[in-house]
Amino acid sequence: MNPRPWRALQGAIGIFTACGFLFLIGPLFVIVPLSFNAEPYFTFRMEMLVLEPDAFSMRWYQTLLEDEEWHRALFNSFFIGICATIIATTLGTLAAVALNQPRFPGRRTVMALLISPMVTPIVIVGVSVFFFYSTPWIGLSQTYLGLILSHAMLGAPFVVITVTATLAGFNQTLMHAAASLGANAWTRFRRIQLPLISPGVITGALFAFATSFDEVVVVLFMGGLEQRTLPRQMWSGIREEINPTILAVATLLIIFAVLVLFTVEWLRSRTARQLQPN
Amino acid sequence: MVRLNASWLALPLIGFVVVTLVVPIFSLAKLSVYDATVADALPKTTAALRSWTGPELPDANTYAVVAAELIELQENRELGRVASRVNRIASGMRSTISKTPRRFRRSEEERADLALIAIDEKWGKPQIWYAFKQATQAFSSRNFLQAIDMRIAPDGSIERAPEYQRVYVSLFLRTLLVAVAVTLLCLIIGYPMAYAMANSSPLWTRFLLVLVLIPFWTSLLVRTTSWIVLLQQQGVINDILVFVGLIPDDERLTLVHNMTGTLIAMTQVLLPFMILPLYSVMATIPRNLSLAASSLGANPFQSFIRVYLPNSLPGVAAGGLLVFILSIGYYITPALVGGSQGQLISNLIAYHLQSSLNWGLAAALSVLLLLGVFVLYVIYDRLIGIDRMKLG
Numbered sequence: 038m039n040p041r042p043w044r045a046l047q048g049a050i051g052i053f054t055a056c057g058f059l060f061l062i063g064p065l066f067v068i069v070p071l072s073f074n075a076e077p078y079f080t081f082r083m084e085m086l087v088l089e090p091d092a093f094s095m096r097w098y099q100t101l102l103e104d105e106e107w108h109r110a111l112f113n114s115f116f117i118g119i120c121a122t123i124i125a126t127t128l129g130t131l132a133a134v135a136l137n138q139p140r141f142p143g144r145r146t147v148m149a150l151l152i153s154p155m156v157t158p159i160v161i162v163g164v165s166v167f168f169f170y171s172t173p174w175i176g177l178s179q180t181y182l183g184l185i186l187s188h189a190m191l192g193a194p195f196v197v198i199t200v201t202a203t204l205a206g207f208n209q210t211l212m213h214a215a216a217s218l219g220a221n222a223w224t225r226f227r228r229i230q231l232p233l234i235s236p237g238v239i240t241g242a243l244f245a246f247a248t249s250f251d252e253v254v255v256v257l258f259m260g261g262l263e264q265r266t267l268p269r270q271m272w273s274g275i276r277e278e279i280n281p282t283i284l285a286v287a288t289l290l291i292i293f294a295v296l297v298l299f300t301v302e303w304l305r306s307r308t309a310r311q312l313q314p315n
Numbered sequence: 316m317v318r319l320n321a322s323w324l325a326l327p328l329i330g331f332v333v334v335t336l337v338v339p340i341f342s343l344a345k346l347s348v349y350d351a352t353v354a355d356a357l358p359k360t361t362a363a364l365r366s367w368t369g370p371e372l373p374d375a376n377t378y379a380v381v382a383a384e385l386i387e388l389q390e391n392r393e394l395g396r397v398a399s400r401v402n403r404i405a406s407g408m409r410s411t412i413s414k415t416p417r418r419f420r421r422s423e424e425e426r427a428d429l430a431l432i433a434i435d436e437k438w439g440k441p442q443i444w445y446a447f448k449q450a451t452q453a454f455s456s457r458n459f460l461q462a463i464d465m466r467i468a469p470d471g472s473i474e475r476a477p478e479y480q481r482v483y484v485s486l487f488l489r490t491l492l493v494a495v496a497v498t499l500l501c502l503i504i505g506y507p508m509a510y511a512m513a514n515s516s517p518l519w520t521r522f523l524l525v526l527v528l529i530p531f532w533t534s535l536l537v538r539t540t541s542w543i544v545l546l547q548q549q550g551v552i553n554d555i556l557v558f559v560g561l562i563p564d565d566e567r568l569t570l571v572h573n574m575t576g577t578l579i580a581m582t583q584v585l586l587p588f589m590i591l592p593l594y595s596v597m598a599t600i601p602r603n604l605s606l607a608a609s610s611l612g613a614n615p616f617q618s619f620i621r622v623y624l625p626n627s628l629p630g631v632a633a634g635g636l637l638v639f640i641l642s643i644g645y646y647i648t649p650a651l652v653g654g655s656q657g658q659l660i661s662n663l664i665a666y667h668l669q670s671s672l673n674w675g676l677a678a679a680l681s682v683l684l685l686l687g688v689f690v691l692y693v694i695y696d697r698l699i700g701i702d703r704m705k706l707g
Binding site for chain 2: 046061062067068079136138142150151153154156158160161163167189258275276287290
């Protein structure tokens with residue numbers, strides 16, 4: 038059935054595919070060991086390859102721990118990220134619940150509008166909010182509030198998408214049952230719908246947080262010195278003088294990403310189990 | 316039956332997106348056609364020039380009004396702003412305007428027109444007055460014209476910009492070309508990867524999915540940094556190539572801060588957006604379909620082309636469009652690894668915002684880019700449906 042040429046082709050495709058995965062994930066794994074480089078180089082030295090203990094050090098992490106600017110950046114990132122996530126998650130969940138109504142007027146158009154921040158080129162978002170928030174009667178440029186609002190707007194589409202996806206498996210008769218038992222709308226939402234869709238809500242919140250946590254362009258255009266976030270700090274690090282402290286930050290962010298990923302996957306498997314019809 | 320209508324719950328987010336994104340974008344669009352800096356600063360000049368149509372020079376009275384208002388501007392320290400605005404339309408006018416008030420006050424010439432022409436002969440040229448009149452018009456299409464390498468000629472007709480100023484059309488083309496290239500690269504690299512994910516044992520599928528999702532969740536800046544580290548001249552890739560002996564030590568390849576760097580990094584960054592939609596479509600293609608094809612006598616190639624590929628096309632469309640939309644507006648990666656020749660339209664918008672301060676032009680370029688993305692977004696919605704967009 039499987040003549041030799043086909044097998045050779047299959048092998049070639051297999052190798053190509055493996056290279057694809059290496060291309061995707063390899064660069065991240067290169068950064069991690071380099072962040073322990075004892076010398077300020079961005080490549081592996083012979084001493085590192087033969088695993089000489091002297092070639093490795095924690096000095097870049099040490100620098101990071103002692104640097105006031107990075108502390109401030111970390112605080113700003115979490116502060117802006119958490120505030121933006123709360124806004125995005127609240128508004129996004131409500132909107133997704135509404136969009137799940139069977140007779141929602143103009144669903145397609147509204148959905149397109151709500152998702153649009155995700156596909157609008159980030160520079161255009163940055164330029165627009167910069168000008169808009171700089172107008173004297175608004176005056177939100179270079180403020181935390183301005184950044185929080187922008188980041189919430191960028192994160193909300195993710196909440197809408199994940200919660201809508203969870204709601205697709207939600208059994209509406211539960212709501213009717215609760216209503217017939219006398220529960221009002223708020224009680225129905227809080228006691229029945231919210232617990233069942235909570236994995237989707239949390240996943241959306243994580244997406245929204247990650248969006249804000251990784252956002253640099255709006256901060257670049259609109260943020261002041263005081264509002265420098267982690268990515269903003271990295272940005273100047275990369276542009277001006279790339280030093281291995283950046284690699285230490287990068288390694289920490291990779292670990293953070295892996296943690297978020299496993300949380301999301303765990304939530305997803307939970308939703309799948311919960312919503313499975315018996 | 317109890318009526319459970321909660322449609323109004325969408326209103327807060329609709330309002331929020333309108334206020335924080337739609338309104339700002341519309342005010343940006345306004346900025347691209349409306350700039351009243353000069354008209355507001357020189358109201359009498361603006362009024363005087365409104366009735367002037369050339370081709371002969373304006374009357375002496377207009378000259379006097381201009382001189383008086385420029386002097387007033389200098390006293391209010393607003394001359395520089397106006398001078399640079401006029402300079403954008405007629406280059407070289409900055410110095411003319413800057414020196415005029417000071418010298419006019421010292422001038423002993425009775426007639427304002429002769430005095431101004433004596434200060435700078437440019438005041439005696441009708442085309443300079445045409446440009447000056449253009450600058451006083453608040454509504455203007457000049458930013459859009461400049462964004463497509465055109466300009467308003469002194470006589471009011473529209474002509475192509477001089478050769479050395481033609482940058483934007485080729486920049487739009489370059490952006491388009493990069494987006495096409497990145498989309499194709501992602502498709503070629505991502506298709507077999509998604510296929511492998513969809514056709515492995517459950518355990519392998521989970522493992523490969525994690526491999527795709529780790530970069531997906533990792534900060535964009537981290538991933539771009541990793542490419543700088545890998546691709547620089549003293550970086551890992553060049554070191555390996557030298558070590559293996561493929562290239563001599565003094566001829567290390569320039570892989571970063573140019574177009575190569577932009578293409579490599581953008582492809583890797585956007586690859587998950589191709590793989591995930593592809594995978595979610597491929598996972599629904601029954602595996603025994605290919606078996607059926609081969610049992611009917613198709614060789615593996617035929618069975619792929621005639622059975623598997625058509626079934627996976629919705630995934631190709633979804634992934635391809637998404638990657639294309641995202642790459643057309645890409646900023647961060649080209650800005651960090653693109654050097655001067657790897658810059659895209661977004662980078663130039665940022666440049667005009669931050670460095671050249673030509674905000675009208677930045678706005679016009681933004682509007683054009685946004686229109687392109689909007690068309691693609693509508694196509695995506697019609698073809699795939701935005702509500703079917705999935706994450707991770």
